[in-house]
Amino acid sequence: MNERIRNTTVIAVGNQKGGVGKTTNTIQIAGALAERGRKSLIIDLDMTSGATKALRAPTDGWISSFELLTGAENAEDTIITNDEPEVPLPPNIHLVPSSRKLAELDTFLAQNPWLIHQDLLIEPMNQLRGRYDYIFLDTPPQKTKTTIPALKVADYAVLSAMPDHLAVSALAEALSDIAAAQRHANAQLSLLGVILCAVPRPKTRLARELVAYVERTCVDADGQSLKFATEISRSVAVQEAQKAGQTLMQHQGDHPVADEYRALAKEFEERLNARRESLATTGEVAHA
Numbered sequence: 001m002n003e004r005i006r007n008t009t010v011i012a013v014g015n016q017k018g019g020v021g022k023t024t025n026t027i028q029i030a031g032a033l034a035e036r037g038r039k040s041l042i043i044d045l046d047m048t049s050g051a052t053k054a055l056r057a058p059t060d061g062w063i064s065s066f067e068l069l070t071g072a073e074n075a076e077d078t079i080i081t082n083d084e085p086e087v088p089l090p091p092n093i094h095l096v097p098s099s100r101k102l103a104e105l106d107t108f109l110a111q112n113p114w115l116i117h118q119d120l121l122i123e124p125m126n127q128l129r130g131r132y133d134y135i136f137l138d139t140p141p142q143k144t145k146t147t148i149p150a151l152k153v154a155d156y157a158v159l160s161a162m163p164d165h166l167a168v169s170a171l172a173e174a175l176s177d178i179a180a181a182q183r184h185a186n187a188q189l190s191l192l193g194v195i196l197c198a199v200p201r202p203k204t205r206l207a208r209e210l211v212a213y214v215e216r217t218c219v220d221a222d223g224q225s226l227k228f229a230t231e232i233s234r235s236v237a238v239q240e241a242q243k244a245g246q247t248l249m250q251h252q253g254d255h256p257v258a259d260e261y262r263a264l265a266k267e268f269e270e271r272l273n274a275r276r277e278s279l280a281t282t283g284e285v286a287h288a
């Protein structure tokens with residue numbers, strides 16, 4: 001790869017609750033960032049292969065995130081790029097697919113006691129930083145063996161939430177995990193923001209309650225809300241794009257939800273820039 005060196009930001013996209021838009025938001029934000037000229041790598045760390053399936057990549061028989069985590073392959077060799085004819089990935093999005101082998105990670109670790117579980121992504125990230133503008137770590141629901149190494153290496157965490165009865169308790173748990181990761185493993189980790197997605201229009205009572213909870217609970221040191229102002233509406237267009245293995249920008253680029261993702265990507269980058277500037281002025285060292 002003979003390309004310029006990029007200033008890579010590693011983002012862990014999480015929430016212990018299943019089906020709250022982690023994978024969808026990862027892919028759609030990467031798609032909207034691609035329109036802004038950014039190059040992203042999505043690493044699928046979920047053994048159910050949500051991102052891999054949504055991008056129509058194989059979940060079997062290919063080198064996957066299992067080999068990346070276990071060091072069986074060079075990180076670079078686990079990546080599906082835009083040059084792979086069998087997997088037509090969206091422009092400027094590369095993928096490390098996941099496979100069912102991830103289910104064997106516990107056994108692998110038990111048999112390889114010198115490997116430190118929470119450090120599994122350190123060497124892969126050392127190899128891959130500089131090649132992408134963004135590396136998105138799409139984590140599984142529950143605090144599994146792949147969420148912990150993701151929070152250890154990420155520069156930022158982004159949480160995803162959808163209005164439903166369990167959303168508030170799941171977010172509370174995710175916030176406490178981020179705090180634990182900051183305390184025990186990665187002092188540089190910070191919560192970039194919370195994405196509210198699949199929001200019904202007009203907003204239901206549940207949706208309004210979730211917004212109020214996030215605005216009250218997820219705040220930065222200055223008391224500013226960490227909720228992204230851009231909320232993503234519920235729409236079948238999102239699922240239709242997923243079925244086609246495309247981003248919404250590719251599939252229905254003039255859809256209002258595609259515009260919401262564009263606005264979210266803009267807000268996401270503005271927030272990142274503001275954080276970088278504030279780190280630079282306070283003299284702190286950004287994640288190396």
Ligand SMILES: Nc1ncnc2c1ncn2[C@@H]1O[C@H](COP(=O)(O)OP(=O)(O)OP(=O)(O)O)[C@@H](O)[C@H]1O
Binds near residue numbers: 021141197238242
């Ligand atoms: N804005 C939206 N409008 C309608 N449906 C949506 C929207 N965003 C996500 N969905 C749907 O919600 C479901 C769950 O989304 P997704 O798979 O992204 O969640 P997840 O948190 O990654 O789930 P898991 O925990 O299983 O990995 C999917 O069927 C997806 O198509």
Ligand SMILES: [Mg+2]
Binds near residue numbers: 022139140
């Ligand atoms: Mg998922």
